[in-house]
Each structure stands twice: as C-alpha cells, then as structure tokens.
Amino acid sequence: MVDTHLHPFDAALTLIPGPSDPKTTFVGRTHPAYQNMVGPYGGLSAAQALQAVLQHPALLGQPVALTVNYAAAIADGELRVEVDPVRTNRSTQHWTVAITQDDSVVLTATVMTAARRATWSAADVAMPEVPRPSELPRSPCDGRPTWFQRYDMRFCRGNFPEPWDGAERESLTQVWVRDDPDRPIDITSLAAMCDVFYPRVWLRRGTPTPAGTVTLTSYFHVGRAELAAASSGYVFAQARGIRYFNGYFDQSAHLWSEAGQLLATSHQLVYFKE
Amino acid sequence: MVDTHLHPFDAALTLIPGPSDPKTTFVGRTHPAYQNMVGPYGGLSAAQALQAVLQHPALLGQPVALTVNYAAAIADGELRVEVDPVRTNRSTQHWTVAITQDDSVVLTATVMTAARRATWSAADVAMPEVPRPSELPRSPCDGRPTWFQRYDMRFCRGNFPEPWDGAERESLTQVWVRDDPDRPIDITSLAAMCDVFYPRVWLRRGTPTPAGTVTLTSYFHVGRAELAAASSGYVFAQARGIRYFNGYFDQSAHLWSEAGQLLATSHQLVYFKE
Numbered sequence: 001m002v003d004t005h006l007h008p009f010d011a012a013l014t015l016i017p018g019p020s021d022p023k024t025t026f027v028g029r030t031h032p033a034y035q036n037m038v039g040p041y042g043g044l045s046a047a048q049a050l051q052a053v054l055q056h057p058a059l060l061g062q063p064v065a066l067t068v069n070y071a072a073a074i075a076d077g078e079l080r081v082e083v084d085p086v087r088t089n090r091s092t093q094h095w096t097v098a099i100t101q102d103d104s105v106v107l108t109a110t111v112m113t114a115a116r117r118a119t120w121s122a123a124d125v126a127m128p129e130v131p132r133p134s135e136l137p138r139s140p141c142d143g144r145p146t147w148f149q150r151y152d153m154r155f156c157r158g159n160f161p162e163p164w165d166g167a168e169r170e171s172l173t174q175v176w177v178r179d180d181p182d183r184p185i186d187i188t189s190l191a192a193m194c195d196v197f198y199p200r201v202w203l204r205r206g207t208p209t210p211a212g213t214v215t216l217t218s219y220f221h222v223g224r225a226e227l228a229a230a231s232s233g234y235v236f237a238q239a240r241g242i243r244y245f246n247g248y249f250d251q252s253a254h255l256w257s258e259a260g261q262l263l264a265t266s267h268q269l270v271y272f273k274e
Numbered sequence: 275m276v277d278t279h280l281h282p283f284d285a286a287l288t289l290i291p292g293p294s295d296p297k298t299t300f301v302g303r304t305h306p307a308y309q310n311m312v313g314p315y316g317g318l319s320a321a322q323a324l325q326a327v328l329q330h331p332a333l334l335g336q337p338v339a340l341t342v343n344y345a346a347a348i349a350d351g352e353l354r355v356e357v358d359p360v361r362t363n364r365s366t367q368h369w370t371v372a373i374t375q376d377d378s379v380v381l382t383a384t385v386m387t388a389a390r391r392a393t394w395s396a397a398d399v400a401m402p403e404v405p406r407p408s409e410l411p412r413s414p415c416d417g418r419p420t421w422f423q424r425y426d427m428r429f430c431r432g433n434f435p436e437p438w439d440g441a442e443r444e445s446l447t448q449v450w451v452r453d454d455p456d457r458p459i460d461i462t463s464l465a466a467m468c469d470v471f472y473p474r475v476w477l478r479r480g481t482p483t484p485a486g487t488v489t490l491t492s493y494f495h496v497g498r499a500e501l502a503a504a505s506s507g508y509v510f511a512q513a514r515g516i517r518y519f520n521g522y523f524d525q526s527a528h529l530w531s532e533a534g535q536l537l538a539t540s541h542q543l544v545y546f547k548e
Contacts, residue, residue, distance in 0.1 A: 064488075064522055064543060065343075065488070065489045065543050067341040067343075067384060067489070067491060069339075069341075069368050069384050069386060071360065071361035071363075071368040072361055072363060086345065086372070086379040086382060087345035087346055087378070087379045087380070087382075089345075089346060092488070092545075094343050094345040094379070094382060096370065096372075096382055098360070104361070105360040105361045105368070106361070108360060108361075108368060108370055108384055110341060110343050110382055110384060110489075112343060112488060112489055112543075114521070114522070116519075116520040116521050116522070117520060117521055118520055119518075119519075119520050119521050119546070119547075119548045120479070120518065120548055121517075121518050121519045121520060122478070122517075122518045123516070123517045123518070124444075124445050124478070124514060124515045124516055124517070124518075125516050125517070168396075170398075171398050204396070204398070205394070214338075214339065214366070214386060215339045215341070215384075215386055215491075217341060217489075217491040217541060219516075219517075219522075219524040219541075219543045221517045221519040221522075221524075222519075223520060240398060241398045242397070242398055242399050242493075242528070242536070242539050243396075243397045243398070243399070243493075243495045243536045243539060244393075244394065244395050244396045244397070244398075245390075245393075245395045245495040245496070246390040246391060246392055246393050246395060246497060247388070247390050247391055247393050248338055248388070248390070248493075248495075250493040250495075250539050252526060252539075252541075254516070262516070262517045265516050265517060265524050265526075265541070267491060267493075267526075267539070267541050269338060269339050269386075269493045271366075272393070273393075274393045274394055
C-alpha cells in the first residue's frame with residue numbers, strides 16, 4: 001500500500017510495529033524512489049535505523065550520535081528492524097539496531113540519544129564562503145541512480161569530473177542540498193543527507209570504480225529549535241577524503257544550515273575496487 | 275592472578291574464554307595500571323572490545339573500523355565481553371560486542387574486519403612538520419590519572435594549559451605518543467592510542483570541567499606489514515575539536531607513524547559540563 005499523500009522520504013521511512021518479544025521490531029520496506037545502483041541509498045537505510053529508535057516507546061531525549069554498518073546488500077522488499085535500548089541512564093540512552101532480511105543481518109547500528117541542556121557552545125570549523133544556492137545551477141540527474149532525483153544538489157566545488165579523465169584531483173566537494181520535493185529538515189533527513197556525497201575516490205582519481213560505504217558515523221549538533229530554524233533552507237554539505245589504503249578509504253563531512261550553523265559532522269569508511 | 279612478565283597493556287587485555295552459548299563470551303578485568311579519574315581509560319576499553327574480536331575463532335581478516343559506545347561507568351573488577359560475528363561475507367565480517375557487568379551493559383561496540391588486498395593508495399591529509407620526539411621533553415604525569423603513566427607523551431602543541439586561565443584557545447593538540455614501557459605497536463595498542471587526547475574543551479576554554487567520551491569511531495589504514503614497519507617508533511597523534519553544543523562536542527584525530535604514514539583516523543563525541 002502506497003500513501004500518495006506522503007513525501008517519498010516519509011513513505012520510505014514508514015515502519016509498522018512488529019513483534020516486541022524478545023526485542024521491539026518494526027517492519028519497513030525499501031522504496032523505489034531511493035534506489036541506488038545496487039539496493040537502497042545508504043542515507044535512507046541510516047535514517048530507517050534512526051527512525052526505529054525514534055518510534056520506540058522508551059525513547060529518552062534526541063539523537064546525538066549514530067553509527068551504521070552496512071553489513072550486506074539490501075534486497076528490494078521487506079526488512080525487519082530490531083531495536084533495543086540496551087542502557088538507559090539519567091539523561092542518556094544507548095541503542096542497538098539490527099536490520100534483517102530473511103533472518104540474515106544486513107545492517108547494524110548503534111544510536112545514542114540524550115536529553116541536552118543549554119551550555120556554552122562554539123564551532124572550531126567555520127563554514128566556507130561560497131555562492132548562495134540561488135546563484136548556482138541544479139545538478140542534473142541524468143545517468144545517476146534514482147535517489148539522486150530526491151535531492152536538489154547545487155555544487156560549489158568538486159562536482160562529478162566531466163569527462164572521467166583519470167586525472168588525480170583534490171577530493172573536496174562542497175554542495176548545497178535540499179530534499180526534492182522540498183521537505184522541512186528534521187533529524188532523520190539530516191541523517192540521510194550525511195551520506196549524500198558520491199565516492200571521494202571517483203573525484204580523487206577521475207574514474208568511477210565500484211565503491212560502497214561500509215560504515216558511517218554521524219554526530220548531531222542540534223536540538224529541536226536548531227532544526228526548526230534550519231528547516232526551510234538548504235544544507236551546505238562538504239566532504240573530503242582522508243586516506244585511501246588497500247581497498248578502503250575514509251572521508252569526513254560537515255553539514256551546515258543555510259544560516260551557517262554546523263548541524264552535523266559525519267565520517268565514513270568506503271570500500272573501493274581499482 | 276597477575277602475570278608479572280606481561281606488559282601492563284597485555285595484562286590488561288587478557289581475556290579468558292567464558293561460556294559460548296548462545297554467544298561467545300570472554301571474561302576480562304579492569305587493570306590498575308590503566309585507571310582514569312573514574313573507571314578505566316577509554317582507550318583500554320576500546321582495545322578490550324577489539325581484542326575479543328581478535329580472539330574469536332571465526333575471525334576473518336583484520337580490523338578496518340571500530341565504534342565503541344561508552345554506555346555507563348565501568349566499575350573496578352570483572353567484566354564480561356560478549357562478541358558476535360553477525361555477518362560474514364566473502365572478504366568482510368561485521369561484529370557486535372557488548373561488555374556487561376552484573377548483567378548490565380556498560381559498553382557496546384561494532385567492529386568491521388576485512389581481508390584487504392593491495393590497491394592504489396594515497397593520503398589527502400599530510401603529517402605536519404614538527405620536531406622529532408627526541409627533541410621534545412616528556413610530559414610529566416604528576417597530578418594526572420594513572421593511565422597517563424602508560425604513555426610517553428611529547429607535546430608539540432596544545433599541551434595542558436598552564437595555568438588554567440579560563441582563556442579561549444585553539445583546540446589543536448599535536449603529541450608524540452609511545453607505550454611505557456615501550457611495546458611494539460599493534461592494532462589493539464593503536465586502537466587504544468586513538469583515545470589518548472585529554473578533552474578538547476579543556477584546551478578550548480582553558481578550564482578542566484567534567485567531560486567524558488560517549489562514543490568513539492576509529493578507521494584503521496594498516497595491514498600487518500604497515501604495523502610491523504611502525505612498531506618500534508612513536509605515533510604522532512593530532513586532534514582538534516569541531517563543534518561544542520549543549521553538553522557535547524566532537525573531535526577528529528589523525529595518527530601517523532614516526533615515518534609519516536597515516537595509520538588511523540579517529541573521531542569521538544564527548545560529554546561536557548560547564
């Protein structure tokens with residue numbers, strides 16, 4: 001059943017309560033609007049793992065950290081999300097999540113949620129000065145996987161090499177990102193956007209080779225007020241490769257609100273083939 | 275029973291096989307040589323979680339990624355490490371780890387191991403030019419927690435503010451690190467060193483306030499040959515804070531061999547109190 005009134009992201013995030021014994025489970029599905037070359041867009045799977053925590057009746061606070069391990073290819077169709085609040089403290093809570101298909105684990109995640117309180121705050125990394133989204137053209141989606149159409153992307157720097165010339169380049173990408181159709185940013189869509197970058201090794205080497213995220217960790221620097229303030233704008237997303245070594249590379253990313261507030265820091269390790 | 279022939283790090287990492295049904299377990303202990311202000315040094319707990327994976331009979335490949343969530347204070351004494359190879363593929367393996375005390379979860383971890391093969395390799399972050407360890411004094415351990423004595427640390431930059439003057443500073447620390455007593459670097463000691471930095475917020479604000487790592491993610495850019503090449507030297511460790519917001523801040527760290535090879539990238543989210 002497809003509810004056509006829902007935004008595709010909300011449709012893709014829909015989780016139906018499943019059995020709760022011994023652990024709370026939800027049943028979800030892959031969604032055709034977020035398909036990648038093989039299986040779903042990794043950002044969507046990360047958001048599904050987080051959504052299961054958000055729907056759990058014992059939830060304390062808001063997400064501050066999320067790690068997702070992409071253990072195996074996810075097949076089109078149904079998936080089972082098992083979620084467990086393994087430790088609840090006074091103001092923090094630690095969660096484990098496992099997504100299975102046919103009783104095989106395809107994804108594991110850990111989430112930390114916390115009731116935050118106002119403290120001294122600062123940022124040691126400033127948002128770079130870049131053109132506004134309205135001054136830049138939207139990146140075309142031709143020839144890209146389907147999920148690409150779900151984001152209005154406007155590259156400031158580090159767009160896909162054109163042509164794929166095999167020349168070595170700097171691995172930095174700077175891009176404005178917004179859901180398409182437009183949708184107010186919330187913690188799940190922010191979590192999904194943390195994975196919006198095409199593989200750094202493609203840019204670094206000017207060649208698109210097989211590559212896929214194997215683990216992703218995001219830290220969220222927002223409460224509800226900050227998300228509400230950022231909700232109607234674009235996100236400015238920047239990523240850079242760090243080290244490429246024997247089949248794996250890592251990257252670090254920062255995501256700012258249009259007003260320049262650092263909303264999330266995100267890191268991932270990516271498998272690549274030569 | 276304490277084996278006095280063992281290096282304190284190896285003594286602290288000792289895990290005795292426990293019951294293997296339904297999941298493989300090991301029994302370990304906190305170690306007085308690695309005590310922090312409250313409970314054990316977080317780097318040691320990370321290494322213990324990793325060690326359980328390394329001792330598992332089904333292990334495939336070598337660690338490429340480790341995430342550790344510090345769910346609760348660890349009490350002095352025995353701990354139970356539960357380790358589960360939740361997904362094994364052709365050349366990769368995904369693990370979950372839980373450390374419990376008195377049946378309560380105090381730490382969760384996920385580990386990814388992989389059989390790597392040689393590919394094109396590069397680094398987009400260069401090791402900064404700094405004085406050699408022999409040109410720098412060893413940092414005194416007076417007034418520091420016990421685990422500090424387990425590392426020969428030589429600060430190039432970003433040593434503890436002296437005095438604690440409450441002035442805002444840059445959050446960058448650069449420090450040479452070696453086990454004390456000296457011990458060849460391996461993947462577990464490298465994992466432990468990823469947590470060697472005192473809290474960035476102390477440096478940033480010139481004030482030591484309560485702070486503790488809540489989650490740590492490290493990516494390893496080494497195989498056995500690279501570890502062997504680095505094993506007799508110091509590690510050059512650099513960390514910088516990113517965003518401090520309402521009770522939590524994150525930091526990113528890079529660890530190089532003395533010869534300038536990037537061995538690990540490590541990120542953490544840290545709780546802090548004003």
